[in-house]
Amino acid sequence: MTTCHVWWADASTAPALGGLLDRGEQARAARLDSPDRRRFVTAHALARIVLASPTGLHPAAVRLVARCPRCGGAHGKPALPDHPRLAFSISSSGRRVVVALAQAAGVGVDVERLASARVLAAAVDDGATAAVLAPAELAAYQALPERSRHGALLRWWTRKEAILKATGDGLAVDPAAVELSAPGAPPALTGWSGPGPAPRVRLVDLDAGPGYAAALAVLGSADVSVVEHDAGPVLRAAAAARRTGPASGRRPRDGLR
Numbered sequence: 013m014t015t016c017h018v019w020w021a022d023a024s025t026a027p028a029l030g031g032l033l034d035r036g037e038q039a040r041a042a043r044l045d046s047p048d049r050r051r052f053v054t055a056h057a058l059a060r061i062v063l064a065s066p067t068g069l070h071p072a073a074v075r076l077v078a079r080c081p082r083c084g085g086a087h088g089k090p091a092l093p094d095h096p097r098l099a100f101s102i103s104s105s106g107r108r109v110v111v112a113l114a115q116a117a118g119v120g121v122d123v124e125r126l127a128s129a130r131v132l133a134a135a136v137d138d139g140a141t142a143a144v145l146a147p148a149e150l151a152a153y154q155a156l157p158e159r160s161r162h163g164a165l166l167r168w169w170t171r172k173e174a175i176l177k178a179t180g181d182g183l184a185v186d187p188a189a190v191e192l193s194a195p196g197a198p199p200a201l202t203g204w205s206g207p208g209p210a211p212r213v214r215l216v217d218l219d220a221g222p223g224y225a226a227a228l229a230v231l232g233s234a235d236v237s238v239v240e241h242d243a244g245p246v247l248r249a250a251a252a253a254r255r256t257g258p259a260s261g262r263r264p265r266d267g268l269r
């Protein structure tokens with residue numbers, strides 16, 4: 013059994029914790045407009061806070077490295093080079109920020125606003141299906157009543173993106189290369205035409221609250237147990253620790269136990 017910890021934050025109420033970010037992250041944050049900046053800072057501060065416990069480091073000292081396998085650029089799947097068995101993934105959309113972590117070969121999480129489904133539906137209806145749905149999925153999509161289509165599409169999309177984030181491919185691989193069970197069925201990978209052999213992966217739908225869909229993918233064939241956390245208290249504790257300084261500041265509580 014693989015235990016995956018999933019931490020949820022509300023970017024609109026999270027305390028500002030930009031001081032926990034490294035220089036590269038701070039430079040990226042500075043280039044973003046609010047509210048993208050708020051989501052970015054909340055997500056990266058939260059990742060550092062929850063990774064502090066399993067790495068034994070202060071959140072600001074956690075070394076997060078992203079290196080694109082295609083172009084070598086400093087983007088793509090973030091990793092912990094000093095802790096290769098500890099996998100994590102970040103996602104944000106609207107007000108929701110989520111960080112997932114587990115002792116696994118790879119973890120991917122994706123949250124999307126329901127509003128994003130309109131953009132996806134327009135792409136599918138315009139015939140841009142090659143980029144979104146596999147042929148069997150398109151047939152299932154077209155058989156759905158109009159009122160269920162947006163929800164179903166978003167369910168497919170978040171499951172696909174979670175898998176592509178777990179493998180590290182991201183959207184460099186067409187989501188249509190990932191064929192899944194129907195949105196109303198238990199989530200499972202049913203076909204793969206991406207690079208290399210099909211990954212062994214466990215998929216779990218997450219409840220991100222009204223107006224959102226979210227999914228989690230964990231590489232491997234072990235069953236997955238998901239433990240969800242409200243990140244509000246750890247974010248507020250980290251902000252309080254920064255205000256009172258290192259003498260009285262404690263490391264924020266448990267990330268992955």
Ligand SMILES: CC(C)(COP(=O)(O)OP(=O)(O)OC[C@H]1O[C@@H](n2cnc3c(N)ncnc32)[C@H](O)[C@@H]1OP(=O)(O)O)[C@@H](O)C(=O)NCCC(=O)NCCS
Nearest residue numbers: 082083088089090102103104122176177180181182183184
């Ligand atoms: C990042 C991506 C997977 C999802 O984006 P999204 O739905 O807009 O955003 P989310 O909030 O769900 O996820 C973003 C996070 O995914 C992570 N991520 C980025 N690339 C990733 C990858 N290849 N695999 C796994 N995770 C990735 C990052 O932590 C990123 O957050 P950050 O930018 O704050 O560090 C997608 O936009 C993508 O793959 N883009 C790059 C495409 C590419 O590889 N092009 C070729 C470049 S040479």
